[in-house]
Amino acid sequence: MHTKRIIPCLDIKNGRVVKGIKFVDLKDAGEPSETAAAYDRAGADEVVFLDITASADNRNTQLEWVRNVASKLFIPFTVGGGIKSVDDFRAILREGADKIAINSAAIMNPELISEAADKFGSQCVVVAIDAKRRENGSGWTIYKNGGRVDMEMDAVEWAVTAQRLGAGEILLTSMDADGTKAGYDLELTKAVSGSVGIPVIASGGAGELSHFYDAINYAGAEAVLAASLFHYKELEISKVKEYLRDRNISVRI
Amino acid sequence: MISIIDYDAGNIKSVEKAIKYLGSDVLITRDADTILSSNGIILPGVGAFGDAMNRLSEYGLTAVIKEAVARDIPFLGICLGLQLLFDESEESPGVKGLSLLKGKIKRIPDNENLKIPHIGWNDLKLSGNGRLFDGIPENPYVYFVHSYYLEAEDESIVKASAEYGVKIHASVEKGKLFACQFHPEKSSDVGLRILSNFINLTKDGEE
Numbered sequence: 001m002h003t004k005r006i007i008p009c010l011d012i013k014n015g016r017v018v019k020g021i022k023f024v025d026l027k028d029a030g031e032p033s034e035t036a037a038a039y040d041r042a043g044a045d046e047v048v049f050l051d052i053t054a055s056a057d058n059r060n061t062q063l064e065w066v067r068n069v070a071s072k073l074f075i076p077f078t079v080g081g082g083i084k085s086v087d088d089f090r091a092i093l094r095e096g097a098d099k100i101a102i103n104s105a106a107i108m109n110p111e112l113i114s115e116a117a118d119k120f121g122s123q124c125v126v127v128a129i130d131a132k133r134r135e136n137g138s139g140w141t142i143y144k145n146g147g148r149v150d151m152e153m154d155a156v157e158w159a160v161t162a163q164r165l166g167a168g169e170i171l172l173t174s175m176d177a178d179g180t181k182a183g184y185d186l187e188l189t190k191a192v193s194g195s196v197g198i199p200v201i202a203s204g205g206a207g208e209l210s211h212f213y214d215a216i217n218y219a220g221a222e223a224v225l226a227a228s229l230f231h232y233k234e235l236e237i238s239k240v241k242e243y244l245r246d247r248n249i250s251v252r253i
Numbered sequence: 254m255i256s257i258i259d260y261d262a263g264n265i266k267s268v269e270k271a272i273k274y275l276g277s278d279v280l281i282t283r284d285a286d287t288i289l290s291s292n293g294i295i296l297p298g299v300g301a302f303g304d305a306m307n308r309l310s311e312y313g314l315t316a317v318i319k320e321a322v323a324r325d326i327p328f329l330g331i332c333l334g335l336q337l338l339f340d341e342s343e344e345s346p347g348v349k350g351l352s353l354l355k356g357k358i359k360r361i362p363d364n365e366n367l368k369i370p371h372i373g374w375n376d377l378k379l380s381g382n383g384r385l386f387d388g389i390p391e392n393p394y395v396y397f398v399h400s401y402y403l404e405a406e407d408e409s410i411v412k413a414s415a416e417y418g419v420k421i422h423a424s425v426e427k428g429k430l431f432a433c434q435f436h437p438e439k440s441s442d443v444g445l446r447i448l449s450n451f452i453n454l455t456k457d458g459e460e
Binding site: 001002003005040045070071072074075076093094095096098121122123168169197198199222252 | 266267273274299300367368370373374375376394396398416417439440441444445
């Protein structure tokens with residue numbers, strides 16, 4: 001059976017994992033490759049890295065940690081942050097990353113999605129969307145620059161456009177739910193996953209076991225992502241998987 | 254030493270890193286003599302069947318691969334590297350594959366509930382006697398990324414299969430020729446075990 005995926009997300013700053021992670025057996029929890037390998041052992045299906053400091057100036061730092069991760073991590077991983085061109089894609093994929101997540105760069109230059117998909121295949125093009133509910137409550141708009149700038153573009157429409165241009169996957173973060181631990185934004189997730197044929201990764205708001213189940217079972221997410229919940233070991237990936245399996249959702253255990 | 258055949262295919266580094274991680278010497282090369290003098294050969298691949306065959310021909314590698322298989326050098330095709338071992342693919346009609354094994358590469362049929370490409374973890378049904386799967390428990394999960402799949406003519410070469418709307422022949426073995434549709438280099442412990450089984454097969458006959 002094809003399985004739903006559980007994906008921990010790591011924030012990287014200047015080549016180091018930002019949030020602490022409570023894996024006791026790690027020599028250096030700040031080292032991306034060590035932390036990621038620990039997530040592999042813990043049962044993660046993939047790992048997403050968001051490089052929050054990446055820019056043209058420190059591209060080499062980025063390539064170096066990606067290279068290190070690829071020599072120790074033998075599950076698929078996605079790299080996001082500061083990727084603006086097909087050349088950036090090529091450089092990072094060449095180091096062993098499986099997928100690239102683009103957010104603001106895709107908004108500013110949608111053709112990057114199609115160019116990258118043509119060159120490297122849709123399977124490695126992840127369009128990350130930061131969405132927030134409109135003040136009048138009708139639907140969601142997308143934000144760029146790490147959630148700072150409202151583009152006043154409809155989130156569902158943008159997801160459909162991204163798919164048409166060749167995105168292989170949508171990484172959908174609810175800015176309203178992010179950090180609340182009150183659950184994923186199920187209506188947003190459902191609206192997007194019901195409008196595209198490509199997998200949607202739900203992100204933002206996971207706080208307890210039932211949240212993962214709802215995102216998959218009710219909202220149609222193919223994968224569920226969490227960061228701090230796993231960083232701080234508030235929930236174990238294996239517990240999430242057992243919970244889902246007991247509710248007839250196919251997972252890799 | 255294991256050679257990974259270099260024909261500009263993507264994602265070649267991941268295979269190299271996994272082999273290195275397992276402690277084996279490995280070289281990415283398109284040099285015929287190097288390839289033919291290695292203990293084992295890996296043909297990776299991501300991309301389109303037609304393009305890949307064109308590049309193999311351009312670099313003179315089709316003959317090298319056929320020679321290596323004729324000499325019984327342990328050989329492992331991965332993903333597109335599995336598909337290329339067969340006659341032809343619906344992906345690139347009219348393009349001749351390596352024809353080392355008999356079977357068809359077909360498009361995964363459209364299905365309302367399943368997305369194409371088939372991306373993600375899926376479990377394998379093992380035939381029980383595949384040497385790549387030595388020591389691996391039943392129904393292991395492995396990582397797939399593909400839109401085309403193998404339907405082998407001779408089912409006795411099929412050592413693992415997966416379900417994705419259709420039955421996918423996920424791994425084959427004939428003599429010292431092995432191939433996997435999935436990515437062992439991205440399949441965590443199970444994948445590393447498969448690669449290490451292959452490495453061990455390359456050591457047969459060594460002092």
